[in-house]
Amino acid sequence: MSAEAIDGAALARFESETRARKVGDASRGAGFALIGLAVLLAVWWFGGKIIADNPATANFAGFAPAPTFEKLWEMLKSGFAWRMTWPSLMRIGAGLAWAIAIGVPLGIVIGRFRAAREASSVPFQFLRMISPLAWMPIAVLAFPSWDRAIIFLIGVAAVWPILFSTAHGFRRIDPAWFKVGRNLGARPWHMLFTIIMPAIAQDALAGIRLAVGVAWIVLVPAEFLGVTSGLGYSINDARDALEYDRLAATVVIIGVIGFSLDWICERAIRRASWAREE
Amino acid sequence: MTAAAERHRGRKPGAHIAVTGVSHRFRRNATYALTDVDFEIQPCEAVALVGRSGCGKSTLLHIMSGLTTPTKGEIRLDGALVKGPSPECVVMFQQPHLFPWMTVAQSVGLGLKFAGRPKKEIEARVRELLALVELDGYEKRNVQELSGGQQQRVALARSLAVHPEVLFLDEPFSALDLVTRRALQQDVRRIATEIGITLVIVTHDIPEAVTMADRAIVMAPNPGRIFDIVPIDLDDADRAERRPAAQAAQERLQKSFEGASGRSVELAAARQAGGETLRLAAAGQR
Numbered sequence: 001m002s003a004e005a006i007d008g009a010a011l012a013r014f015e016s017e018t019r020a021r022k023v024g025d026a027s028r029g030a031g032f033a034l035i036g037l038a039v040l041l042a043v044w045w046f047g048g049k050i051i052a053d054n055p056a057t058a059n060f061a062g063f064a065p066a067p068t069f070e071k072l073w074e075m076l077k078s079g080f081a082w083r084m085t086w087p088s089l090m091r092i093g094a095g096l097a098w099a100i101a102i103g104v105p106l107g108i109v110i111g112r113f114r115a116a117r118e119a120s121s122v123p124f125q126f127l128r129m130i131s132p133l134a135w136m137p138i139a140v141l142a143f144p145s146w147d148r149a150i151i152f153l154i155g156v157a158a159v160w161p162i163l164f165s166t167a168h169g170f171r172r173i174d175p176a177w178f179k180v181g182r183n184l185g186a187r188p189w190h191m192l193f194t195i196i197m198p199a200i201a202q203d204a205l206a207g208i209r210l211a212v213g214v215a216w217i218v219l220v221p222a223e224f225l226g227v228t229s230g231l232g233y234s235i236n237d238a239r240d241a242l243e244y245d246r247l248a249a250t251v252v253i254i255g256v257i258g259f260s261l262d263w264i265c266e267r268a269i270r271r272a273s274w275a276r277e278e
Numbered sequence: 279m280t281a282a283a284e285r286h287r288g289r290k291p292g293a294h295i296a297v298t299g300v301s302h303r304f305r306r307n308a309t310y311a312l313t314d315v316d317f318e319i320q321p322c323e324a325v326a327l328v329g330r331s332g333c334g335k336s337t338l339l340h341i342m343s344g345l346t347t348p349t350k351g352e353i354r355l356d357g358a359l360v361k362g363p364s365p366e367c368v369v370m371f372q373q374p375h376l377f378p379w380m381t382v383a384q385s386v387g388l389g390l391k392f393a394g395r396p397k398k399e400i401e402a403r404v405r406e407l408l409a410l411v412e413l414d415g416y417e418k419r420n421v422q423e424l425s426g427g428q429q430q431r432v433a434l435a436r437s438l439a440v441h442p443e444v445l446f447l448d449e450p451f452s453a454l455d456l457v458t459r460r461a462l463q464q465d466v467r468r469i470a471t472e473i474g475i476t477l478v479i480v481t482h483d484i485p486e487a488v489t490m491a492d493r494a495i496v497m498a499p500n501p502g503r504i505f506d507i508v509p510i511d512l513d514d515a516d517r518a519e520r521r522p523a524a525q526a527a528q529e530r531l532q533k534s535f536e537g538a539s540g541r542s543v544e545l546a547a548a549r550q551a552g553g554e555t556l557r558l559a560a561a562g563q564r
Contacts, residue, residue, distance in 0.1 A: 176375045179345060184389035184440060185365040194391070198379045274379035274422075 041065060062244030072249035081253060087229040089257075091147065091222075092215055095154025099211055103159045104204055107166025108196065117167065124163070132157035132218050136225065146226030150219075157218040158211035162204065169203025170196070201272035209265035216258045292476035293356045293366070293443035295319040295342065300351030302337055302502075310501040311337045315351070317495060317504065324470060324477035326491035326510075328531065330539045331482065334502020336448055339480045343369045343446045355444070365389050365440035370450045374433035376421040382408070383417035385432050389440035407435040410469055427458035434466065444476040452483070463489045464518060471514075484535060488528045489517050496531070498538040505538035 048064025051057045061067065075081040110117045132153050139149040173196065181195050223232025231254050238247035295318065302312040312334040319325050327335040340346035342353050344363040353360040355367065363369075368389075376385050386407050387400040395403075408414055411431040416424070421432060430450060437445060447466070451459040467490045470477045479490050487494045491510055498505035508531050516523045 174375065176371060176373070177377065179369075180375050183343070183345065183363045183365070183369050184436070185392045187392065190392050194388070195377065198377070
């Protein structure tokens with residue numbers, strides 16, 4: 001085993017250097033992110049100024065950063081921001097839960113069985129290319145409540161990336177893993193939970209991340225109809241009430257939450273990923 | 279004697295294997311990969327299946343381990359018909375095929391987890407096995423952090439953890455460098471003797487067969503069949519140090535191997551290559 005022994009001191013040095021480089025990279029990355037954010041704010045501020053300075057558009061001055069953040073702060077303090085965000089999050093959660101519950105098992109079946117893959121390929125690609133919002137009239141007819149219709153639309157939007165990523169992940173499984181599993185006495189549920197699930201977790205989560213993006217985009221127009229709660233409704237309501245600062249503040253909330261959801265997914269993918277970067 | 283070996287004492291020794299009338303044809307293939315193969319392996323014996331690629335030795339191993347069902351014939355393990363894979367006869371492949379998201383401890387304990395053993399028992403058994411394959415203290419490491427040789431040691435520990443009666447090896451070390459390969463060959467033989475299990479090794483490497491096996495079954499291709507059976511009657515010191523007795527056994531096996539493959543390999547070249555392997559290995563041992 002002497003050939004495989006590792007010089008402990010050298011290893012420690014290497015690790016500390018790697019860590020130092022990672023910290024350096026992270027702080028540099030954060031610096032650039034701040035610059036990008038500052039540029040975005042500057043453009044926003046400049047656009048707001050042009051609108052405010054022009055008498056013809058001065059009514060829309062509420063879109064500028066200053067009134068927007070003032071209103072946002074007020075909405076946060078009063079709890080109004082939370083009250084309109086919560087129903088949206090519930091709908092997203094329910095829609096995604098359905099999409100995962102259907103997409104992951106179906107993805108496994110499609111990844112596992114060639115016949116299922118070939119039979120489903122054309123219909124699924126066809127269905128996938130239909131804008132989820134095109135289902136809206138059908139959803140409204142099919143479901144007893146607006147809430148459920150919206151959840152359906154989110155589910156329809158979110159299921160495809162999850163399904164296709166899971167199937168892709170399954171096909172990357174090393175067939176020898178099943179042989180090893182069978183040889184060590186794995187039952188079917190062992191295969192599923194100890195071998196298949198961890199093996200495809202990363203790909204399935206990558207699909208969920210895409211799905212969250214699509215679902216969040218579909219949510220706002222879906223909430224334009226029927227319901228009297230949620231971020232989409234709030235946008236419409238603010239427009240009707242000519243409260244442009246509230247409208248802009250809601251847009252900020254939508255952006256921040258969308259960004260956070262994506263960040264959470266990204267962290268989850270990193271945790272589930274077992275492939276080491278060499 | 280190690281703790282693992284102590285634990286194994288009192289258990290019945292490795293299984294007797296009877297291969298009867300085994301023929302195998304792959305679907306859509308007209309020719310037989312194996313025809314009328316008959317032989318027996320005694321409990322705790324170490325047998326090498328030797329031959330060129332295409333002689334069906336790997337297919338035979340898959341059939342014996344239950345991973346493949348033969349077209350004709352049967353395998354009996356201590357008299358019981360083999361119907362499918364089971365932890366009683368575990369297989370090690372050319373690649374370790376470890377699950378990359380697992381730690382060393384999780385990998386080694388996998389078969390016991392499948393068997394529903396309690397956590398405490400698994401932990402103790404994992405420690406025992408890691409000591410046996412000389413990887414003490416590696417429990418928490420991810421398997422991807424290990425070298426190729428260490429990964430094969432983990433795969434070996436994983437295979438042995440389930441108390442198998444037979445260990446099948448399908449060219450298990452051919453992806454490793456010479457020094458590591460030699461060390462593992464000797465270790466596997468030593469461990470198999472210590473814990474008392476039957477060993478079946480598929481290889482095309484003559485020195486490997488001489489190092490590990492008590493007997494070599496030489497196979498010939500088109501169709502795959504047994505060509506010859508060569509006893510390798512050596513004590514372990516002779517094997518380890520490559521004494522003249524081992525050299526003689528190697529030459530005997532080499533001749534038979536050439537006869538089976540129907541092609542003339544230059545014996546001198548082969549012997550030289552074998553000697554090279556040994557010198558390197560001896561250097562690595564020191």
